[in-house]
Amino acid sequence: MIGNFTYCNPTKLYFGKDALEGLNEELPRYGKNVLLVYGGGSIKRNGIYDKVVALLKANGKEIFEDGGVMPNPTIEKLQEGVRRARAAKADLILAVGGGSVCDYAKAVSISVHCDEDIWDKYFIRFEDVSCEIVPVGCVLTMVGTGSEMNGGSVITNHEQKLKIGHVFGENVFPKFSVLNPEFTFTLPVYQMVSGIYDIMSHILEQYFSGTDDNTSDYLAEGLLRSLIHSANIAVKDPLDYEARSNIMWTATWALNTLIAKGKTTDWMVHMLGQSVGAYTDATHGMTLSAVTMPYYKFILPYGVAKFARYAVNVWGVDPAGKSQTEVAAEGLNRMEAWMKEIGLVMNITELGATKAMLDGMVKSTLIMDGGYKVLDEADIRAVLSASF
Amino acid sequence: MIGNFTYCNPTKLYFGKDALEGLNEELPRYGKNVLLVYGGGSIKRNGIYDKVVALLKANGKEIFEDGGVMPNPTIEKLQEGVRRARAAKADLILAVGGGSVCDYAKAVSISVHCDEDIWDKYFIRFEDVSCEIVPVGCVLTMVGTGSEMNGGSVITNHEQKLKIGHVFGENVFPKFSVLNPEFTFTLPVYQMVSGIYDIMSHILEQYFSGTDDNTSDYLAEGLLRSLIHSANIAVKDPLDYEARSNIMWTATWALNTLIAKGKTTDWMVHMLGQSVGAYTDATHGMTLSAVTMPYYKFILPYGVAKFARYAVNVWGVDPAGKSQTEVAAEGLNRMEAWMKEIGLVMNITELGATKAMLDGMVKSTLIMDGGYKVLDEADIRAVLSASF
Numbered sequence: 199m200i201g202n203f204t205y206c207n208p209t210k211l212y213f214g215k216d217a218l219e220g221l222n223e224e225l226p227r228y229g230k231n232v233l234l235v236y237g238g239g240s241i242k243r244n245g246i247y248d249k250v251v252a253l254l255k256a257n258g259k260e261i262f263e264d265g266g267v268m269p270n271p272t273i274e275k276l277q278e279g280v281r282r283a284r285a286a287k288a289d290l291i292l293a294v295g296g297g298s299v300c301d302y303a304k305a306v307s308i309s310v311h312c313d314e315d316i317w318d319k320y321f322i323r324f325e326d327v328s329c330e331i332v333p334v335g336c337v338l339t340m341v342g343t344g345s346e347m348n349g350g351s352v353i354t355n356h357e358q359k360l361k362i363g364h365v366f367g368e369n370v371f372p373k374f375s376v377l378n379p380e381f382t383f384t385l386p387v388y389q390m391v392s393g394i395y396d397i398m399s400h401i402l403e404q405y406f407s408g409t410d411d412n413t414s415d416y417l418a419e420g421l422l423r424s425l426i427h428s429a430n431i432a433v434k435d436p437l438d439y440e441a442r443s444n445i446m447w448t449a450t451w452a453l454n455t456l457i458a459k460g461k462t463t464d465w466m467v468h469m470l471g472q473s474v475g476a477y478t479d480a481t482h483g484m485t486l487s488a489v490t491m492p493y494y495k496f497i498l499p500y501g502v503a504k505f506a507r508y509a510v511n512v513w514g515v516d517p518a519g520k521s522q523t524e525v526a527a528e529g530l531n532r533m534e535a536w537m538k539e540i541g542l543v544m545n546i547t548e549l550g551a552t553k554a555m556l557d558g559m560v561k562s563t564l565i566m567d568g569g570y571k572v573l574d575e576a577d578i579r580a581v582l583s584a585s586f
Numbered sequence: 587m588i589g590n591f592t593y594c595n596p597t598k599l600y601f602g603k604d605a606l607e608g609l610n611e612e613l614p615r616y617g618k619n620v621l622l623v624y625g626g627g628s629i630k631r632n633g634i635y636d637k638v639v640a641l642l643k644a645n646g647k648e649i650f651e652d653g654g655v656m657p658n659p660t661i662e663k664l665q666e667g668v669r670r671a672r673a674a675k676a677d678l679i680l681a682v683g684g685g686s687v688c689d690y691a692k693a694v695s696i697s698v699h700c701d702e703d704i705w706d707k708y709f710i711r712f713e714d715v716s717c718e719i720v721p722v723g724c725v726l727t728m729v730g731t732g733s734e735m736n737g738g739s740v741i742t743n744h745e746q747k748l749k750i751g752h753v754f755g756e757n758v759f760p761k762f763s764v765l766n767p768e769f770t771f772t773l774p775v776y777q778m779v780s781g782i783y784d785i786m787s788h789i790l791e792q793y794f795s796g797t798d799d800n801t802s803d804y805l806a807e808g809l810l811r812s813l814i815h816s817a818n819i820a821v822k823d824p825l826d827y828e829a830r831s832n833i834m835w836t837a838t839w840a841l842n843t844l845i846a847k848g849k850t851t852d853w854m855v856h857m858l859g860q861s862v863g864a865y866t867d868a869t870h871g872m873t874l875s876a877v878t879m880p881y882y883k884f885i886l887p888y889g890v891a892k893f894a895r896y897a898v899n900v901w902g903v904d905p906a907g908k909s910q911t912e913v914a915a916e917g918l919n920r921m922e923a924w925m926k927e928i929g930l931v932m933n934i935t936e937l938g939a940t941k942a943m944l945d946g947m948v949k950s951t952l953i954m955d956g957g958y959k960v961l962d963e964a965d966i967r968a969v970l971s972a973s974f
Contacts, residue, residue: 444800
């Protein structure tokens with residue numbers, strides 16, 4: 199474990215088929231006014247909205263609605279949410295939805311009492327929160343982002359063609375999250391598979407960095423093996439509770455700070471994917487899968503030992519009689535075949551990206567410095583060009 | 587993941603060579619009176635005591651001493667600590683030591699404001715805490731028990747020949763823990779190896795239960811692989827920071843509730859070991875190692891699929907051309923060879939147990955019901971008899 203670090207994750211999780219009853223424990227801790235945040239209305243069709251509203255009313259809450267949060271929440275929607283939260287004098291923001299809804303709820307929670315320009319402060323200057331925070335709770339209906347147990351929030355600015363994530367500290371984490379795997383059952387398979395790859399990419403982007411041999415990397419390998427095992431079951435039978443529950447739990451632990459402790463991390467796949475997302479508005483997980491192989495094949499020569507370890511420990515490649523590079527390449531080949539098999543999008547053309555967008559996507563890709571090679575603009579152009 | 591469960595772990599961890607500076611962040615949160623709890627005085631010889639006292643004084647604290655906590659803290663010492671904490675009007679109990687000192691500090695913290703008989707209430711009737719709790723912080727100097735991030739507390743009653751652990755809820759968890767791997771460097775190798783096996787047994791006793799295929803078991807395998815890897819380095823070079831830091835981090839995550847989520851657990855090795863400990867006062871981890879092989883060989887036929895998975899995923903046994911039972915047995919054989927190699931005690935005779943104690947140890951072994959076979963008294967006698 200390198201360096202000094204702290205670990206603290208105060209989010210309380212309620213997990214399982216009866217997890218929503220956790221609201222009866224949590225709601226009494228907060229004041230009367232609840233801003234109920236959700237997306238396009240699927241929760242009204244599948245009955246989750248009614249269940250949540252009934253519990254809010256049973257606990258004497260006054261409900262203020264804030265629906266219509268889009269898959270890539272925009273700065274304009276965020277500003278609207280802040281106005282609604284202020285008007286409601288919200289004591290609690292309850293997010294019912296997937297990662298976008300949770301991300302959005304957190305962004306509202308840190309902006310209600312903030313007088314500055316929210317976009318500039320949090321997503322351009324990456325400043326910490328300096329005002330009072332309205333507490334957030336989450337009821338998760340889609341799995342992948344890990345937003346239910348971390349301080350991450352990704353907001354899109356279409357005018358500036360930027361999709362930027364800020365990972366805030368533990369004061370911004372949801373106070374509680376409700377994780378009922380059955381709440382994810384009505385999700386279309388495309389969205390489920392996209393979420394599975396979002397989880398996988400979270401793990402890999404923390405794993406493919408550093409040469410030390412720390413516990414975090416071993417935990418990452420465990421999460422990857424569990425995810426692959428359960429994903430194989432879930433794509434065949436999306437109603438398999440055991441598989442869906444393991445995927446849900448894996449998603450939470452993939453991005454709640456644990457497996458980044460005592461090591462460096464990469465995050466270039468997310469930077470590339472977010473740039474594609476800003477231009478295409480495509481589903482987040484698919485933007486990641488579409489740039490993954492070009493990126494990993496590009497950096498493999500610089501991190502061959504770790505890619506070989508990945509091949510053996512995660513994909514069961516037999517290293518006998520092979521060079522380290524051969525082992526590493528075989529691991530990526532197995533991963534690529536698996537990605538196609540479970541239905542991931544493998545190029546950005548399919549997501550609506552065109553060559554005319556290339557210059558813009560290259561310019562808007564943030565460069566991180568924790569990977570096996572720090573990319574320059576030409577590298578980013580090469581990786582994105584290979585992603586069409 | 588089976589059943590409904592909650593997860594919440596509020597302990598804040600400060601990890602690394604500068605971790606003790608975390609006291610400057612934590613101490614201002616608490617009142618002036620600090621009960622400083624420690625063991626036999628090794629912290630005075632290695633300088634940790636002076637560093638802690640300097641930080642307490644710099645933060646304006648009044649220090650009340652409570653040293654002399656023994657490796658297996660007794661009910662009499664606990665009663666003494668409660669008297670000291672009351673006399674000090676302690677606002678914070680700061681434990682500086684290993685798991686026994688942390689366990690003891692937690693037991694004091696829940697007893698200061700309790701008017702009932704502590705032993706009967708907490709360790710015989712296993713009741714929850716119903717009184718105010720004095721907050722606890724830990725500075726860890728020995729690795730193994732995981733006490734720094736959980737609600738566990740084990741107390742020994744010599745008069746009744748009982749050593750009993752109670753796992754309390756998150757309100758009893760330490761508020762913060764300081765984990766500096768270098769603080770464990772002066773520990774004798776025998777104690778280090780004992781701690782390593784305590785960690786391993788924690789993981790295995792949660793792993794060897796249930797037939798479901800959940801994420802917790804994959805995480806357990808990751809922790810086991812990391813532990814074995816780092817233990818092999820540490821026994822050769824106890825001052826290897828990377829190895830000792832990974833062992834320290836693995837210990838915390840082996841028993842902070844995470845890898846028990848969504849599954850059943852066993853814990854019979856601890857029950858057998860604690861019974862041996864109550865009669866011999868032997869080092870905790872060694873009581874576990876000494877009964878492990880007899881117990882696992884006894885239950886192997888009832889959990890052969892999991893033992894075979896363990897052999898392949900943790901010990902790298904090649905299953906080709908072998909029966910499941912052969913694979914499982916080969917895994918245990920490799921484990922046994924490794925245990926001897928790193929210097930673990932493999933029988934209870936070496937710990938001072940005699941045949942004259944057998945009846946008593948059998949009677950005082952608590953029977954748990956989560957393992958692959960629920961033992962009866964004859965089974966316990968058989969396992970303990972095979973442990974001499």
